[in-house]
Amino acid sequence: MNKMLIAAVVVAAGAGGYWYSQQSTQMSTSDNAVLSYVPADTPIFSAQLQPFPIKSYINSLSEAYRQYPVGALDELKQETDPRAKFLLSLAKSYMASMKDGSTFIQTFGLAENIRSYFYTLGLMPVIKVEVANADAIWALLDKAEAESGFTHTNANLKGVDYRSYQLTDESEKEHVNLIFAVHDGLLTSTITTSLSETVLLETALGVTPVDNSIVDAHIIEEIIKKYGFMNEGISYINHKEIVTALTSTDGNQLAGQLSKLFEMLEEDPLVELRTPACQQELASIADNWPRTVAGYDELKVTDKESTFGFRTVVESNNLVLLNAYQTLRGYIPPYVQDTDSNVFTFGLGIDVNQMVPSLTAIWDDMLTPEYQCGPLAEMQAQMSQQSPGMLGMFTGMANGVKGVGVSLIDYKISDDLDNPQLESLDAVVSLSAENPSMLFNLVKPFAPELANIQLSANGNAIDLNTIIPMPAEVNISPKLAIKGNHLVLFAGDKGEAIANSLETDLLVNNGLMVMSADYMKMFKPLLTFIELTGEPIPEDLEMMKDYDMRVKFSLDIDQKGFEIDSHMNSRSTE
Structure with missing residues (x-):
């Protein structure tokens, strides 16, 4: 089962790995209907917001880059589980499609220029890609079913038809399902569990928008303005939302889902973090390191050549550490x-002359204040037994x-x-x-x-x-x-x-x-x-x-x- 899930990640990464664009038009997120279904408290977000010439990009890659080593999927080929064989078929189709740009877009039913999105509704991952030919998607999945014997269940939610593939065994009490749907020109792929609320799938499929979306919070515009990224693609990881989820029971969507999961398991592995001291101290750390954001500084794509400039910033508000x-x-x-x-x-x-004083300043900052949260206090106790000042003996020769x-x-x-x-x-x-x-x-x-x-x-x-x-x-x-x-x-x-x-x-x-x-x-x-x-x-x-x-x-x-x-x-x- 673990091998099957690894293969699923490979396929998903391959399908969603082309989030770029060559245009530099002004962007208004309020004009992007997909974003009204992305909650402002999503912990992870990555999207290609302007159409990217996927066909030209594939053509611009050297032939060697579009090939895969012989035997790359040998381990999966040994699997007899229909679920693994299903994912193997999808992986093989993906590899074969990389022959050239035309083959790639025909295999997946894509237009020559596409937008794509990845985000989470709490724990629930959502991948969306613009498609021009939905029949190609269903043909691809039908082929994988025929080669594996792994079948789907048809369902409809508020007028949206979708396929559901059960990834867990029938004997298991809790079910995990892989979902595929095409609605309003978008292929949506997500994962649901028996713990998921129906409204969550409605939001993932683009039926029910969220109350406080990423558009309402103006998050994308703020990132672009602050870091001078191009408008085409933005990604971020929200450390503050992740910390809220780990230290509270209902502070955000992810926290509520984790609490429900732990209640079902009758064990809370985060109980040590869900104390007032940990909530306060970890929130303070997250305030100093709120997000990791990323975007493009350069994008040029033709059939012959592609050039990308991609910048990632780990945000910090801790001036003591930044100066050090x-x-x-x-x-x-x-x-x-x-x-x-x-x-x-x-x-x-x-x-080298600044190494000891800089590391000492960093060390002192991490030991102040004295934490009351158990895991943080333990970390401080271990750090207090060491001292960067000892590096002075080794850096002296490199003065x-x-x-x-x-x-x-x-x-x-x-x-x-x-x-x-x-x-x-x-x-x-x-x-x-x-x-x-x-x-x-x-x-x-x-x-x-x-x-x-x-x-x-x-x-x-x-x-x-x-x-x-x-x-x-x-x-x-x-x-x-x-x-x-x-x-x-x-x-x-x-x-x-x-x-x-x-x-x-x-x-x-x-x-x-x-x-x-x-x-x-x-x-x-x-x-x-x-x-x-x-x-x-x-x-x-x-x-x-x-x-x-x-x-x-x-x-x-x-x-x-x-x-x-x-x-x-x-x-x-x-």
Whole structure:
């Protein structure tokens, strides 16, 4: 049964994973009828609010991205349970539909441009997707039934026909049902239980609106205005509503549903949290960390290429912690930010001099006030036995360090099968610090090979091959130099150019972490060489050869909270 539920999550994620758009029109949530059925206290919400060109998006993906490893569903294939076989059939149909954009929209009865929604009515998940051809949905489900022997029950609620698939065994007292319906051009999928009230399903199916909706509360407009997101898609997790559900019996819809479930089980696993002290203290924490919100900063979709910029913010109102975390920010060099000219980059910005005072401020804030709520008091007791001040013994040697950067710019493997070697390598590794010469001299006693190296402050490089000879099959000549405030290890002409560019870079605290990768540049030379040798290419690597995608991920913090910025660019296979 667990495997079946995992498969259900995979299918649902695949069906709802395209919540984007390319248009930038002004949005009024009051014009969106679906949102009047979403309660303001929903703990989770994610929606594509403007039509997204799903057909073009599928076409823009490289062929490798649209394929799945052979044997991806082998575990499910061994299942004899009709429910698992039903989900297996849906998963296989989904995989087959990824052949191209036309096949995908025809399989699921979608238009070329769609809106989609995911939210919860308390515990009850609801997925809605705009459809153009409802018959395709029913044909897909009929096919899955024929291949599995798992059948549905037809039902009607206030004029809306729907299919109900019972996921639990007949012998079980409580029933769980998977629901499918098409109403007003929307496919709705949800899950009901024998504990669910009828009005809840009415709301999920778009028959009975809620009294206080997400539109009434102006939540979406507020998020877009506050964070400058594009209008197309917004997601959030409401931490305050989740805390209310965990600490009260009827504070919101989710709390009431959990209370009813625990009453049926004759056991309340949250009883320790549902005390006045926990309610007050956890609510205070939630006030400081109210939501995680996400939206788009960039959207460009054509049949040949797709580019997405997606930003997630963990909101915080705790100025003490925000200031402490911001003080930790260090220096990330410009070359780490460049996703177009590199195979792989990584940058970590940490101001080591500020690490102990910043962590101490964070530690002190988490130990104040003294909690009375049992679980929180226990956490504080464990934290009080430790002290971040001890880090001072380890950070002393790294005094003045602001950050590190790594970049694999380019590499080439020779096509000489009799003498395979790394033909060329352009790469850079940098350590940025207030006094890089002092740090290098501190390290030398731990590496005898470096004992006689004297790095000049004028930026002249030393060829490390003369000190630590490289193997013959590795045709590279690494060099070491101090360039301004940066100790740099580099190889190749491109690596040298970047090293030289660092000489005038100032140590500005500009971030916490950045990482990027170009999958095609990373894997193609290696796989081409393996092909030349005649050796079989591992299946997982074979799929990566034409994986024409670039990704960038960064982590930072400002006065609004933690910010996670993701950027992705994908091109179709030529």
